Amino acid sequence: MKIAIISDIHSNLEALHAVLRKIEKEKxxxxxxxxxxxxxxxxxxxxxxxxxxxxxxxxxGNHDAAVYDLASRESFNVFANMAIRWTQSKLSEQNAEYLKNLPFFTILWDRFIACHGTLKSNDSYIVKPFQARRMFNAMRRDYKSIRICFFGHTHRQAVWVRDVRGKVQQLNPHETTLILDPEKMYLINPGSVGQPRQNDWRASFIIFEPDETKITFHLVPYDLYKAQQKILKSGLPSFLAERLAEGV
Ligand SMILES: [Fe+2]
Known part of the structure; x- marks a missing residue:
């Protein structure tokens, strides 16, 4: 079995299409x-x-929720805020409703967790060891049989591991393929499809093969120029177009 894990598309249709084309080939x-x-x-x-x-x-995600929950925009910077107000005016009724009905996290096939930020909040980051440790502790307390959690929000590929002694560390993000140890616990971030922030403009995602406990990170080029032109023509801040080229 093969599963594609994608995150943080952020209204970048060109990046999403490039990723979906690659996913289609992976069957x-x-x-x-x-x-x-x-x-x-x-x-x-x-x-x-x-x-x-x-x-x-x-x-x-926190941006999905901010479309209908005005209070959740309070933590947004000026660019995110402008973009979400613009976004709100562009959604069909059915698509706005779809965002409203999304769960904040879910359990996949009784074996894995999928969330945006953490189990507690879609606006909490896992970037430091204490944050990863806190997440592992929550999993051990509330979902004893689950060893793997997929998360997003940071827009960077990441793999955090907890060994049987409780030692938590971040693995080298430059490894493209990883075989997971069934004795250990993992927090895995596929990076961002539509606004990567790892100094590489390409769209990022994961293929997960649960039977072999194997994950493979992918970076896919897309029509960056077209995505940027759409941003500029729409009246959104030009910085949002510029940052895509930098991967920041
Ligand atoms: Fe995001």
Whole structure:
């Protein structure tokens, strides 16, 4: 079995299409979307429509929630705020409703967790060891049989591991393929499809093969120029177009 794990599409239809073309070649049986379909870029309604068509499972990101929950925008910077107000005016009624009904996390096939930020919040980051340790502790307390959690939100590929003695560390993010040890616990971030922040502009995602406990990170080039032109024509801040080229 092969599963594609994607996250943080952020209204970048060109990046999403490039990733879906690659996923199609991989012949996956499921596509799991870890949230933030919208925000920042210029094709929010088209990206939701595409995700409704192709994703087996989706969870809600903080930008998805900010479309209907005004209070959750308080933590947004000025660019994120402008983009989400613009996004709100572009969504069809059905697609806005779809965002409203997304769960904040879900359990996949009784074996894995999928969330955007953490189990507690779609706006909490896992970037430091204490944050990873806290997440592992929550999993051990509430989901004893589950050893793997997929998360997004940071827009960077990451793998955190907890060994049987409780030692938590981050693995080298430059490894493209990883065989997971069934004795250990993992927090795995596929990076971002539509606004990567790892100094590489290419769209990022994972193929997960649960039977072999194997994950493979992918980086896919896409029509960056077209995505940027759409942003500029839409009246969104030009910085949002510029940052895509830098991968920041
Ligand atoms: Fe995001």
């Amino acid at each position: 996956v049986e499921a596509v799991v979307n870890l949230g933030d379909i919208v925000g920042y870029n210029a094709s929010p309604d088209e990206c939701i429509t595409e995700i409704r068509r192709c994703a087996t499972i989706s969870v809600s």
